[in-house]
Amino acid sequence: MDVLIAIIYIVLFIIMMIFVFSIGMLKQYMPSKKEVLLVIIVGFLIGCIGGALFLDPIYDELPNVVSVIEKSMPNNEETLYLDLSSSIDVNKLKENLSGTEGFKSFNEYAISIPMWDFNDKERAYFEDIVGNIDYHYKDYNITPTGTIEIALEENYSSSDALKSFSDWYKLVFGETISYAQVHATLVVDSASLDTFEQNLLERGIVASKIEGPIQDTVNNTNSSMLSNGEFTLVCGGIGLVVAVMGIYIDSVVPAYRRFRKFLRDKRKR
Template identity: 70%
Template structure:
Protein backbone atom coordinates (compact mmCIF):
# COMPACT_ATOMS: atom_id res chain seq x y z
CA UNK A 1 0.00 0.00 0.00
CA UNK A 2 1.42 3.42 -0.96
CA UNK A 3 1.76 6.35 1.43
CA UNK A 4 -1.00 8.44 -0.18
CA UNK A 5 -3.55 5.62 0.18
CA UNK A 6 -2.46 5.09 3.78
CA UNK A 7 -2.95 8.79 4.58
CA UNK A 8 -6.38 8.79 2.92
CA UNK A 9 -7.51 5.71 4.89
CA UNK A 10 -6.29 7.23 8.17
CA UNK A 11 -8.04 10.49 7.36
CA UNK A 12 -11.31 8.71 6.60
CA UNK A 13 -11.12 6.77 9.88
CA UNK A 14 -10.47 10.00 11.79
CA UNK A 15 -13.53 11.57 10.14
CA UNK A 16 -15.61 8.61 11.32
CA UNK A 17 -14.27 9.07 14.86
CA UNK A 18 -15.13 12.80 14.71
CA UNK A 19 -18.66 11.77 13.75
CA UNK A 20 -18.78 9.33 16.69
CA UNK A 21 -17.49 12.07 19.01
CA UNK A 22 -20.22 14.41 17.75
CA UNK A 23 -22.88 11.78 18.43
CA UNK A 24 -21.56 11.45 21.96
CA UNK A 25 -21.81 15.21 22.49
CA UNK A 26 -25.53 15.01 21.71
CA UNK A 27 -26.05 12.93 24.85
CA UNK A 28 -27.40 15.89 26.83
CA UNK A 29 -30.24 16.14 24.33
CA UNK A 30 -31.09 12.45 24.64
CA UNK A 31 -32.85 10.37 27.26
CA UNK A 32 -30.42 8.47 29.49
CA UNK A 33 -31.60 5.17 28.05
CA UNK A 34 -30.33 6.25 24.62
CA UNK A 35 -26.69 6.27 25.83
CA UNK A 36 -26.44 2.51 25.35
CA UNK A 37 -27.65 2.94 21.77
CA UNK A 38 -25.02 5.66 21.21
CA UNK A 39 -22.26 3.34 22.45
CA UNK A 40 -23.54 0.50 20.29
CA UNK A 41 -23.55 2.74 17.21
CA UNK A 42 -20.04 3.95 18.12
CA UNK A 43 -18.83 0.34 18.34
CA UNK A 44 -20.34 -0.51 14.95
CA UNK A 45 -18.88 2.58 13.28
CA UNK A 46 -15.47 1.92 14.83
CA UNK A 47 -15.57 -1.72 13.71
CA UNK A 48 -16.62 -0.84 10.17
CA UNK A 49 -14.00 1.89 9.92
CA UNK A 50 -11.34 -0.45 11.26
CA UNK A 51 -12.28 -3.24 8.86
CA UNK A 52 -12.33 -1.00 5.78
CA UNK A 53 -9.64 1.58 6.52
CA UNK A 54 -7.28 0.47 9.30
CA UNK A 55 -7.14 -3.27 8.69
CA UNK A 56 -5.43 -2.91 5.25
CA UNK A 57 -2.82 -0.66 6.89
CA UNK A 58 -2.37 -3.10 9.78
CA UNK A 59 -1.82 -5.97 7.32
CA UNK A 60 1.09 -4.02 5.84
CA UNK A 61 2.94 -3.92 9.19
CA UNK A 62 5.18 -6.95 8.42
CA UNK A 63 6.22 -5.29 5.15
CA UNK A 64 7.08 -2.07 6.99
CA UNK A 65 9.26 -3.97 9.46
CA UNK A 66 10.69 -5.91 6.51
CA UNK A 67 11.65 -2.68 4.73
CA UNK A 68 13.34 -1.38 7.88
CA UNK A 69 15.46 -4.53 8.21
CA UNK A 70 16.62 -4.16 4.60
CA UNK A 71 18.12 -0.77 5.37
CA UNK A 72 20.30 -2.10 8.20
CA UNK A 73 23.95 -2.59 7.14
CA UNK A 74 25.60 -6.04 7.19
CA UNK A 75 22.30 -7.93 7.41
CA UNK A 76 22.37 -11.23 5.53
CA UNK A 77 19.71 -13.69 4.40
CA UNK A 78 20.38 -17.41 4.03
CA UNK A 79 18.26 -19.27 1.47
CA UNK A 80 18.13 -23.07 1.47
CA UNK A 81 17.50 -24.35 -2.06
CA UNK A 82 16.39 -27.76 -3.32
CA UNK A 83 17.48 -27.91 -6.96
CA UNK A 84 17.07 -30.46 -9.70
CA UNK A 85 20.36 -31.75 -11.11
CA UNK A 86 18.82 -31.30 -14.57
CA UNK A 87 19.18 -27.52 -14.37
CA UNK A 88 22.46 -25.81 -15.19
CA UNK A 89 23.67 -25.13 -11.68
CA UNK A 90 26.96 -23.59 -12.85
CA UNK A 91 25.04 -21.07 -14.98
CA UNK A 92 22.74 -20.32 -12.06
CA UNK A 93 25.71 -19.79 -9.74
CA UNK A 94 27.40 -17.46 -12.24
CA UNK A 95 24.19 -15.46 -12.62
CA UNK A 96 23.78 -15.16 -8.87
CA UNK A 97 27.42 -14.26 -8.21
CA UNK A 98 27.24 -11.46 -10.79
CA UNK A 99 24.37 -9.80 -8.88
CA UNK A 100 25.10 -7.06 -6.35
CA UNK A 101 24.69 -8.32 -2.80
CA UNK A 102 25.91 -11.85 -3.50
CA UNK A 103 27.82 -13.46 -0.60
CA UNK A 104 28.15 -17.16 -1.30
CA UNK A 105 26.58 -20.17 -3.02
CA UNK A 106 27.50 -23.65 -1.77
CA UNK A 107 26.28 -27.04 -2.93
CA UNK A 108 25.99 -28.95 0.33
CA UNK A 109 24.61 -32.37 -0.59
CA UNK A 110 22.79 -34.46 -3.18
CA UNK A 111 19.85 -36.79 -2.72
CA UNK A 112 19.72 -39.71 -5.16
CA UNK A 113 16.34 -41.47 -5.48
CA UNK A 114 16.65 -45.27 -5.66
CA UNK A 115 14.26 -48.16 -5.13
CA UNK A 116 12.83 -49.47 -1.86
CA UNK A 117 15.83 -51.14 -0.18
CA UNK A 118 15.60 -54.41 1.68
CA UNK A 119 17.80 -54.85 4.76
CA UNK A 120 20.67 -56.48 2.85
CA UNK A 121 20.73 -53.76 0.20
CA UNK A 122 20.54 -51.04 2.83
CA UNK A 123 23.58 -52.45 4.66
CA UNK A 124 25.49 -52.88 1.41
CA UNK A 125 25.04 -49.30 0.28
CA UNK A 126 25.80 -48.03 3.78
CA UNK A 127 29.20 -49.77 3.64
CA UNK A 128 30.14 -49.03 0.04
CA UNK A 129 29.00 -45.44 -0.69
CA UNK A 130 31.67 -43.81 1.47
CA UNK A 131 34.38 -45.59 -0.56
CA UNK A 132 33.15 -44.50 -3.99
CA UNK A 133 34.59 -40.99 -3.83
CA UNK A 134 36.87 -39.37 -1.25
CA UNK A 135 34.95 -36.13 -1.70
CA UNK A 136 31.86 -37.70 -0.17
CA UNK A 137 32.04 -36.08 3.24
CA UNK A 138 29.23 -38.15 4.71
CA UNK A 139 26.28 -40.20 3.56
CA UNK A 140 22.89 -41.37 4.80
CA UNK A 141 21.01 -44.35 3.39
CA UNK A 142 17.26 -43.92 3.55
CA UNK A 143 14.51 -46.41 2.77
CA UNK A 144 14.58 -45.57 -0.93
CA UNK A 145 17.23 -42.89 -1.41
CA UNK A 146 20.85 -41.99 -0.74
CA UNK A 147 21.92 -38.59 0.59
CA UNK A 148 25.55 -37.63 0.15
CA UNK A 149 27.16 -34.65 1.87
CA UNK A 150 29.76 -32.97 -0.34
CA UNK A 151 33.21 -31.76 0.56
CA UNK A 152 33.96 -28.04 0.21
CA UNK A 153 34.39 -26.84 -3.39
CA UNK A 154 33.09 -30.14 -4.75
CA UNK A 155 30.16 -29.77 -7.12
CA UNK A 156 26.99 -31.83 -7.26
CA UNK A 157 27.62 -32.69 -10.92
CA UNK A 158 31.00 -34.21 -10.00
CA UNK A 159 29.45 -36.17 -7.15
CA UNK A 160 26.61 -37.46 -9.30
CA UNK A 161 29.04 -38.41 -12.08
CA UNK A 162 31.31 -40.43 -9.76
CA UNK A 163 28.31 -42.24 -8.24
CA UNK A 164 26.84 -42.91 -11.69
CA UNK A 165 30.14 -44.32 -12.96
CA UNK A 166 30.32 -46.71 -10.00
CA UNK A 167 26.66 -47.66 -10.43
CA UNK A 168 27.29 -48.38 -14.13
CA UNK A 169 30.12 -50.78 -13.29
CA UNK A 170 28.17 -52.63 -10.61
CA UNK A 171 24.61 -52.60 -11.96
CA UNK A 172 25.22 -51.88 -15.65
CA UNK A 173 22.81 -48.97 -15.47
CA UNK A 174 23.08 -45.19 -15.14
CA UNK A 175 21.97 -42.65 -12.56
CA UNK A 176 21.22 -39.32 -14.20
CA UNK A 177 19.10 -37.46 -11.66
CA UNK A 178 19.54 -36.18 -8.12
CA UNK A 179 18.15 -33.43 -5.96
CA UNK A 180 20.79 -30.88 -5.03
CA UNK A 181 20.69 -29.10 -1.69
CA UNK A 182 22.42 -25.72 -1.86
CA UNK A 183 22.75 -22.69 0.42
CA UNK A 184 22.70 -19.14 -0.92
CA UNK A 185 23.77 -16.20 1.26
CA UNK A 186 22.93 -12.64 0.15
CA UNK A 187 22.71 -9.11 1.54
CA UNK A 188 19.29 -8.38 3.03
CA UNK A 189 19.07 -5.19 0.96
CA UNK A 190 19.30 -7.24 -2.27
CA UNK A 191 17.01 -10.08 -1.21
CA UNK A 192 14.23 -9.21 -3.70
CA UNK A 193 16.60 -9.27 -6.68
CA UNK A 194 17.87 -12.75 -5.84
CA UNK A 195 14.38 -14.04 -5.12
CA UNK A 196 13.30 -12.80 -8.57
CA UNK A 197 16.24 -14.54 -10.27
CA UNK A 198 15.28 -17.80 -8.61
CA UNK A 199 11.57 -17.42 -9.41
CA UNK A 200 12.39 -16.90 -13.09
CA UNK A 201 13.82 -20.43 -13.02
CA UNK A 202 10.95 -21.86 -11.01
CA UNK A 203 13.03 -22.12 -7.84
CA UNK A 204 11.53 -21.32 -4.44
CA UNK A 205 13.64 -21.48 -1.28
CA UNK A 206 12.55 -24.31 1.00
CA UNK A 207 13.70 -22.29 4.01
CA UNK A 208 14.91 -18.75 4.65
CA UNK A 209 16.87 -17.54 7.65
CA UNK A 210 17.94 -14.00 8.48
CA UNK A 211 16.78 -10.66 9.90
CA UNK A 212 14.08 -10.15 7.25
CA UNK A 213 12.48 -13.55 7.74
CA UNK A 214 12.85 -13.32 11.52
CA UNK A 215 11.17 -9.90 11.58
CA UNK A 216 8.30 -11.17 9.43
CA UNK A 217 7.81 -14.27 11.60
CA UNK A 218 8.00 -12.30 14.87
CA UNK A 219 5.64 -9.60 13.61
CA UNK A 220 3.11 -12.12 12.27
CA UNK A 221 3.17 -14.11 15.53
CA UNK A 222 2.50 -11.00 17.63
CA UNK A 223 -0.20 -9.48 15.42
CA UNK A 224 -3.90 -9.71 16.17
CA UNK A 225 -6.18 -11.57 13.80
CA UNK A 226 -8.36 -9.46 11.50
CA UNK A 227 -11.40 -10.15 13.69
CA UNK A 228 -9.55 -9.18 16.88
CA UNK A 229 -8.22 -6.00 15.27
CA UNK A 230 -11.71 -5.06 14.07
CA UNK A 231 -13.08 -5.50 17.60
CA UNK A 232 -10.28 -3.29 18.97
CA UNK A 233 -11.26 -0.60 16.47
CA UNK A 234 -14.83 -0.94 17.69
CA UNK A 235 -13.53 -0.39 21.22
CA UNK A 236 -11.76 2.77 20.02
CA UNK A 237 -15.11 3.98 18.72
CA UNK A 238 -16.67 3.37 22.16
CA UNK A 239 -13.86 5.29 23.88
CA UNK A 240 -14.28 8.22 21.51
CA UNK A 241 -18.03 8.18 22.15
CA UNK A 242 -17.39 8.26 25.92
CA UNK A 243 -15.14 11.29 25.44
CA UNK A 244 -17.92 13.00 23.54
CA UNK A 245 -20.50 12.12 26.19
CA UNK A 246 -18.44 13.38 29.11
CA UNK A 247 -16.60 16.23 27.36
CA UNK A 248 -18.62 18.79 29.34
CA UNK A 249 -17.32 17.25 32.56
CA UNK A 250 -13.74 16.75 31.36
CA UNK A 251 -13.10 20.28 30.03
CA UNK A 252 -13.75 22.07 33.37
CA UNK A 253 -11.51 19.56 35.16
CA UNK A 254 -8.72 20.15 32.66
CA UNK A 255 -9.06 23.91 32.99
CA UNK A 256 -9.01 23.73 36.80
CA UNK A 257 -5.92 21.50 36.66
CA UNK A 258 -4.09 23.93 34.39
CA UNK A 259 -5.04 26.87 36.60
CA UNK A 260 -3.86 25.02 39.70
CA UNK A 261 -0.50 24.20 38.08
CA UNK A 262 0.00 27.81 36.97
CA UNK A 263 -0.72 29.13 40.47
CA UNK A 264 1.59 26.57 41.99
CA UNK A 265 4.45 27.68 39.73
CA UNK A 266 3.95 31.32 40.72
CA UNK A 267 4.31 30.40 44.36
Protein backbone atom coordinates in the same frame (compact mmCIF):
# COMPACT_ATOMS: atom_id res chain seq x y z
CA MET B 1 0.55 -0.87 -0.25
CA ASP B 2 1.38 2.67 -1.40
CA VAL B 3 2.05 5.28 1.27
CA LEU B 4 -0.63 7.55 -0.23
CA ILE B 5 -3.27 4.81 0.04
CA ALA B 6 -2.22 4.08 3.63
CA ILE B 7 -2.59 7.78 4.52
CA ILE B 8 -6.03 7.90 2.88
CA TYR B 9 -7.15 4.82 4.86
CA ILE B 10 -5.95 6.35 8.13
CA VAL B 11 -7.71 9.64 7.37
CA LEU B 12 -10.95 7.79 6.58
CA PHE B 13 -10.74 5.92 9.90
CA ILE B 14 -10.17 9.22 11.74
CA ILE B 15 -13.21 10.70 9.99
CA MET B 16 -15.27 7.72 11.20
CA MET B 17 -14.03 8.33 14.74
CA ILE B 18 -14.96 12.03 14.48
CA PHE B 19 -18.44 10.91 13.45
CA VAL B 20 -18.64 8.61 16.49
CA PHE B 21 -17.41 11.43 18.74
CA SER B 22 -20.05 13.75 17.30
CA ILE B 23 -22.79 11.22 18.01
CA GLY B 24 -21.59 10.95 21.60
CA MET B 25 -21.83 14.72 22.03
CA LEU B 26 -25.58 14.46 21.43
CA LYS B 27 -26.03 12.98 24.91
CA GLN B 28 -27.95 16.04 26.11
CA TYR B 29 -30.64 15.22 23.58
CA MET B 30 -30.93 11.60 24.70
CA PRO B 31 -33.87 11.11 27.06
CA SER B 32 -32.72 7.82 28.63
CA LYS B 33 -29.69 5.68 29.32
CA LYS B 34 -30.77 3.24 26.62
CA GLU B 35 -29.88 5.78 23.94
CA VAL B 36 -26.48 6.34 25.60
CA LEU B 37 -25.82 2.58 25.62
CA LEU B 38 -26.87 2.44 21.96
CA VAL B 39 -24.32 5.15 21.09
CA ILE B 40 -21.58 3.16 22.83
CA ILE B 41 -22.55 0.00 20.90
CA VAL B 42 -22.66 1.95 17.62
CA GLY B 43 -19.21 3.39 18.39
CA PHE B 44 -17.85 -0.11 18.94
CA LEU B 45 -19.41 -1.42 15.69
CA ILE B 46 -18.17 1.54 13.63
CA GLY B 47 -14.69 1.07 15.11
CA CYS B 48 -14.76 -2.61 14.10
CA ILE B 49 -15.96 -1.81 10.59
CA GLY B 50 -13.44 1.01 10.12
CA GLY B 51 -10.64 -1.18 11.48
CA ALA B 52 -11.52 -4.09 9.19
CA LEU B 53 -11.87 -1.89 6.10
CA PHE B 54 -9.10 0.66 6.56
CA LEU B 55 -6.60 -0.23 9.30
CA ASP B 56 -6.40 -4.02 8.91
CA PRO B 57 -4.83 -3.84 5.40
CA ILE B 58 -2.20 -1.43 6.79
CA TYR B 59 -1.60 -3.68 9.81
CA ASP B 60 -1.04 -6.67 7.50
CA GLU B 61 1.76 -4.73 5.79
CA LEU B 62 3.68 -4.24 9.05
CA PRO B 63 6.10 -7.18 8.46
CA ASN B 64 6.94 -5.78 5.01
CA VAL B 65 7.56 -2.34 6.48
CA VAL B 66 9.85 -3.81 9.13
CA SER B 67 11.73 -5.82 6.47
CA VAL B 68 12.31 -2.65 4.41
CA ILE B 69 13.88 -1.00 7.46
CA GLU B 70 16.07 -4.07 8.05
CA LYS B 71 17.21 -4.08 4.41
CA SER B 72 18.58 -0.57 4.81
CA MET B 73 20.94 -1.68 7.57
CA PRO B 74 24.54 -2.09 6.32
CA ASN B 75 26.46 -5.41 6.36
CA ASN B 76 23.35 -7.57 6.81
CA GLU B 77 23.35 -10.88 4.93
CA GLU B 78 20.64 -13.38 4.03
CA THR B 79 21.17 -17.10 3.37
CA LEU B 80 18.85 -18.73 0.85
CA TYR B 81 18.55 -22.53 0.86
CA LEU B 82 17.95 -23.86 -2.65
CA ASP B 83 16.73 -27.31 -3.69
CA LEU B 84 17.68 -27.60 -7.36
CA SER B 85 16.86 -30.24 -9.94
CA SER B 86 19.91 -32.08 -11.28
CA SER B 87 18.75 -31.03 -14.78
CA ILE B 88 19.69 -27.42 -13.98
CA ASP B 89 23.12 -26.27 -15.07
CA VAL B 90 24.34 -25.34 -11.59
CA ASN B 91 27.60 -23.85 -12.87
CA LYS B 92 25.73 -21.54 -15.23
CA LEU B 93 23.35 -20.56 -12.43
CA LYS B 94 26.27 -19.79 -10.14
CA GLU B 95 27.94 -17.70 -12.84
CA ASN B 96 24.75 -15.70 -13.34
CA LEU B 97 24.22 -15.13 -9.63
CA SER B 98 27.83 -14.20 -8.96
CA GLY B 99 27.55 -11.41 -11.53
CA THR B 100 24.66 -9.81 -9.65
CA GLU B 101 25.36 -6.96 -7.26
CA GLY B 102 25.10 -8.09 -3.65
CA PHE B 103 26.37 -11.65 -4.26
CA LYS B 104 28.44 -13.12 -1.43
CA SER B 105 28.79 -16.86 -1.97
CA PHE B 106 27.22 -19.96 -3.52
CA ASN B 107 27.89 -23.38 -2.04
CA GLU B 108 26.67 -26.82 -3.11
CA TYR B 109 26.58 -28.73 0.15
CA ALA B 110 24.56 -31.90 -0.56
CA ILE B 111 22.73 -34.05 -3.09
CA SER B 112 19.63 -36.25 -2.71
CA ILE B 113 19.06 -39.29 -4.93
CA PRO B 114 15.59 -40.90 -4.73
CA MET B 115 15.80 -44.65 -5.31
CA TRP B 116 13.05 -47.06 -4.19
CA ASP B 117 11.66 -48.38 -0.91
CA PHE B 118 14.58 -50.49 0.31
CA ASN B 119 14.08 -53.69 2.23
CA ASP B 120 16.36 -54.29 5.20
CA LYS B 121 18.97 -56.12 3.12
CA GLU B 122 19.11 -53.45 0.42
CA ARG B 123 19.30 -50.66 2.96
CA ALA B 124 22.16 -52.36 4.80
CA TYR B 125 23.98 -52.79 1.49
CA PHE B 126 23.74 -49.11 0.56
CA GLU B 127 24.70 -48.03 4.06
CA ASP B 128 27.89 -50.06 3.75
CA ILE B 129 28.83 -49.09 0.19
CA VAL B 130 27.90 -45.42 -0.38
CA GLY B 131 30.74 -44.04 1.72
CA ASN B 132 33.27 -45.95 -0.44
CA ILE B 133 32.05 -44.64 -3.81
CA ASP B 134 33.71 -41.22 -3.52
CA TYR B 135 36.03 -39.97 -0.79
CA HIS B 136 34.60 -36.46 -1.29
CA TYR B 137 31.35 -37.65 0.27
CA LYS B 138 31.62 -36.05 3.69
CA ASP B 139 28.62 -37.88 5.11
CA TYR B 140 25.53 -39.70 3.93
CA ASN B 141 22.15 -40.96 5.11
CA ILE B 142 19.72 -43.58 3.82
CA THR B 143 16.16 -42.44 4.56
CA PRO B 144 13.29 -44.87 5.26
CA THR B 145 11.69 -43.85 1.94
CA GLY B 146 14.73 -44.95 -0.03
CA THR B 147 16.40 -41.59 -0.68
CA ILE B 148 20.18 -41.39 -0.44
CA GLU B 149 21.28 -38.04 1.01
CA ILE B 150 24.96 -37.25 0.55
CA ALA B 151 26.77 -34.32 2.18
CA LEU B 152 29.64 -32.94 0.09
CA GLU B 153 33.03 -31.63 1.05
CA GLU B 154 33.52 -27.89 0.65
CA ASN B 155 34.30 -26.79 -2.92
CA TYR B 156 33.32 -30.19 -4.34
CA SER B 157 30.75 -29.75 -7.10
CA SER B 158 27.44 -31.55 -7.19
CA SER B 159 28.00 -32.53 -10.83
CA ASP B 160 31.16 -34.45 -9.91
CA ALA B 161 29.40 -36.08 -6.96
CA LEU B 162 26.46 -37.16 -9.12
CA LYS B 163 28.79 -38.44 -11.84
CA SER B 164 30.73 -40.63 -9.45
CA PHE B 165 27.53 -42.10 -8.00
CA SER B 166 25.94 -42.53 -11.45
CA ASP B 167 29.04 -44.28 -12.81
CA TRP B 168 29.08 -46.68 -9.88
CA TYR B 169 25.33 -47.32 -10.11
CA LYS B 170 25.54 -48.09 -13.83
CA LEU B 171 28.49 -50.41 -13.27
CA VAL B 172 26.73 -52.37 -10.51
CA PHE B 173 23.08 -52.25 -11.60
CA GLY B 174 23.42 -51.54 -15.33
CA GLU B 175 21.02 -48.57 -15.12
CA THR B 176 21.28 -44.77 -14.98
CA ILE B 177 20.07 -42.34 -12.37
CA SER B 178 17.02 -40.51 -13.75
CA TYR B 179 16.67 -37.74 -11.17
CA ALA B 180 18.45 -36.14 -8.25
CA GLN B 181 18.33 -32.94 -6.23
CA VAL B 182 21.17 -30.55 -5.54
CA HIS B 183 21.08 -28.63 -2.25
CA ALA B 184 22.89 -25.29 -2.20
CA THR B 185 23.13 -22.13 -0.13
CA LEU B 186 23.22 -18.65 -1.62
CA VAL B 187 24.46 -15.82 0.61
CA VAL B 188 23.57 -12.26 -0.47
CA ASP B 189 23.42 -8.74 0.91
CA SER B 190 20.11 -8.13 2.64
CA ALA B 191 19.56 -5.03 0.52
CA SER B 192 19.73 -7.17 -2.64
CA LEU B 193 17.45 -9.98 -1.44
CA ASP B 194 14.51 -8.97 -3.66
CA THR B 195 16.77 -8.85 -6.74
CA PHE B 196 18.06 -12.39 -6.17
CA GLU B 197 14.60 -13.77 -5.37
CA GLN B 198 13.30 -12.32 -8.65
CA ASN B 199 16.34 -13.66 -10.52
CA LEU B 200 15.71 -17.15 -9.16
CA LEU B 201 11.96 -16.96 -9.77
CA GLU B 202 12.58 -16.21 -13.45
CA ARG B 203 14.34 -19.60 -13.58
CA GLY B 204 11.55 -21.38 -11.74
CA ILE B 205 13.51 -21.56 -8.47
CA VAL B 206 12.09 -20.63 -5.07
CA ALA B 207 14.18 -20.79 -1.91
CA SER B 208 12.98 -23.53 0.45
CA LYS B 209 14.15 -21.48 3.43
CA ILE B 210 15.69 -18.07 4.09
CA GLU B 211 17.76 -17.22 7.14
CA GLY B 212 19.08 -13.82 8.14
CA PRO B 213 18.18 -10.53 9.85
CA ILE B 214 15.29 -9.77 7.49
CA GLN B 215 13.65 -13.16 7.89
CA ASP B 216 14.24 -13.14 11.65
CA THR B 217 12.64 -9.71 11.93
CA VAL B 218 9.65 -10.73 9.78
CA ASN B 219 9.17 -13.93 11.81
CA ASN B 220 9.38 -12.08 15.12
CA THR B 221 6.94 -9.44 13.89
CA ASN B 222 4.49 -12.05 12.64
CA SER B 223 4.65 -13.98 15.91
CA SER B 224 3.93 -10.84 17.97
CA MET B 225 1.08 -9.53 15.79
CA LEU B 226 -2.58 -9.90 16.69
CA SER B 227 -4.84 -11.95 14.46
CA ASN B 228 -7.13 -10.03 12.10
CA GLY B 229 -10.09 -10.71 14.36
CA GLU B 230 -8.27 -9.50 17.47
CA PHE B 231 -7.05 -6.37 15.70
CA THR B 232 -10.61 -5.62 14.53
CA LEU B 233 -11.84 -5.91 18.13
CA VAL B 234 -9.08 -3.52 19.26
CA CYS B 235 -10.29 -1.01 16.64
CA GLY B 236 -13.80 -1.54 17.98
CA GLY B 237 -12.46 -0.72 21.43
CA ILE B 238 -11.05 2.54 20.05
CA GLY B 239 -14.48 3.39 18.66
CA LEU B 240 -16.03 2.62 22.04
CA VAL B 241 -13.55 4.88 23.86
CA VAL B 242 -14.14 7.70 21.38
CA ALA B 243 -17.91 7.35 21.87
CA VAL B 244 -17.50 7.55 25.66
CA MET B 245 -15.28 10.63 25.29
CA GLY B 246 -17.96 12.29 23.19
CA ILE B 247 -20.67 11.43 25.71
CA TYR B 248 -18.78 12.83 28.71
CA ILE B 249 -16.95 15.70 27.00
CA ASP B 250 -19.36 18.22 28.54
CA SER B 251 -18.28 17.04 31.99
CA VAL B 252 -14.58 16.63 31.24
CA VAL B 253 -13.94 20.07 29.72
CA PRO B 254 -15.32 22.10 32.67
CA ALA B 255 -13.45 19.84 35.10
CA TYR B 256 -10.23 20.38 33.12
CA ARG B 257 -10.73 24.13 33.16
CA ARG B 258 -11.33 24.10 36.93
CA PHE B 259 -8.15 22.04 37.38
CA ARG B 260 -6.10 24.53 35.33
CA LYS B 261 -7.55 27.42 37.29
CA PHE B 262 -6.64 25.63 40.53
CA LEU B 263 -3.03 25.23 39.36
CA ARG B 264 -2.78 28.91 38.37
CA ASP B 265 -4.18 30.06 41.73
CA LYS B 266 -1.74 27.79 43.54
CA ARG B 267 1.24 29.28 41.68
CA LYS B 268 0.14 32.83 42.54
CA ARG B 269 0.17 31.98 46.23
